[in-house]
Amino acid sequence: MHKTTKLVYLALLVTFAVVIHTIESALGITLLVPGAKLGLANIITLLTILLYGFKSGMVVAVMRCFISFLIVGNPFTFSLSLSGAVFSTLIMGLAFIFYKKGFINVLTISILGAAAHNTAQVIVASFVVQIPYYTLLSFYLPVLLLIALPTGVFTGLAAMYLHRLVGKNMAISRSMGGVKKEFTK
Amino acid sequence: MFSRYDFLIWISIAILALGVMFFNQQMSAYSGEEVQVSVNNEKYGVFPLQEDNVLEVEGVNGITRVEISDGRVRVTHSACPDKICIYTSWIHRPNQTIVCLPNRVVVKITSESQQDIDLYTN
């Protein structure tokens, strides 16, 4: 029963992520430099990590990329978003450990995730469109790291409020059984 | 809510990014842009673009004086009848050239990195 409930909620989260992801790429908002985005889908990934832990977060992130690929069908965007999603989820999972120990807050997880997301995207993009690596290191990476600060705060705030909202909703947290320990802090 | 670790991480990301930017800005001043001089299709010498310099290049007809200043290059004096090299005036972008046909002198700015402009047509 618990497993099924979790599965349903994860499926819901994936759906949210796909919708947000699609809307964001359709809007085509880029900040200052190509590749810099708000990364709204990261909100859902972070929320999933906060609710169910790293592995569920990874599942949601990867599923989101695959389903968006089925919708948009652009292999270049797919390789970009997949690498960004996987790498940022890895980093956020790592940061989540420190979060649970009370060292850092949600915003910092989010910033680290955004920074990781941008870094991975730039590196993969440079392989695909073959930007020379020095252009990448000298120009894109520092700019994208800087942009990760405000965008990370933004997505972090969103994830934090969402977490409070749905965390208060017992229907989700109570039904989690074993997973509950992770966020009772 | 904010611990010092949060603070540390935020600051270090900002410092890392700004540091790389600053470092690269410093480096771009010495980004390996060079002034290549050749006489009669033979290499004469290579000089850094960022070091002010005046070169007295011995061409086939006499001296061609090349001035490197503020990251720009020009020919100020040349032992040739047409002076096209002097009229070319300053160049500063990689792949730009100054040519003195009669004196067989070619001054070219080179760079290892991929440039915005590959070639110039005039």
Place this chain on the structure above:
Amino acid sequence: MARRKIFFEIFIAIIILSIIGVAVYNYIDRDNLERYSRTELILDTIFEVTIFVDEEIEGDPLVREAFDKVRALEKVMSRFVTNSDVDKINQQAGKEPVEVDPRTFYVIEKSLYFGEASQGKFDVTIAPLLNLWGFGTGEEREPPEGEEIEEVLPLVDYQEIELDEENMSVFLPREEMALDLGGIAKGYIVDEIAEFLEGEGVEHGTVNAGGDIRALGTRLDGNPWRIGITHPRDRENIIAVIPVTQEAIVTSGDYERYFNHEGERYHHILDPDTGQPAGEVMSVTVVAPDCITADSLSTAVFVLGVEEGMALLESMSQVEGMIVDLQEEKHVTRGLKDLIEIR
């Protein structure tokens, strides 16, 4: 549950490995191509060949061979090389037809075609006028008198060139007539070199004869080559950028060879009908599939001026261009408007 966990981990591992695989493959693939470049003063200009080839092609000997070909063609087509085809034609003007290399014959045939296309504004028999003006001396000097020009003008008429296809011979009927292939031979030689390199399997590269450019394929990164058009009055900077792929691009400007007299600028692109420097534009850039077309059209359009020049550019298929008039206004052909970056 444990099986599902292993499945999940394998799934993630495959994704990460495939990302790394694609990345490494791209990286190695890019590094395979080696750059070879050589610059020489030749053909009265600076000739540069740059190619990107993999290890199956030996780049250095190939570039050297290309320059050998340039030198061979120069020996045939320059009017300043004694015993070149053009020199012989000029020496034998008014005397007898001269048997020439088929390549010279082809270039002269082509020049007649562009003469027709430009209503005589592109004229390879302009040499007597050029001699009279004596360009390239840079210093203050006086332009020739109107009478002197009137005397020379009748000698300038490409329609009088007699071509004999059977004997591959060329004849100038009057003794004082002279041929100058300067406005077209450079483009032809660039084409020959580019096609030679293509035949040897070169996919990325450029051939550049002092601004007469023909691009092979694309840049290594797959993007078009970006060609900067020199600003006609501020030569340190550029007036526009035109991206080209597998095309030729040539610019003719009034700033290349000229002299000043009493505040007036006299440049080297002469109108064969008036004998005076063409006065309506500062520079003309032409993009065409081959360099011989771009080279001759840039001169022709320069002389024709803005209105007729634009009409000529628009009328030819696969030909695009930009004219910068005396007010520094840029006139761009329709097909180029979306591609060009005006600076």
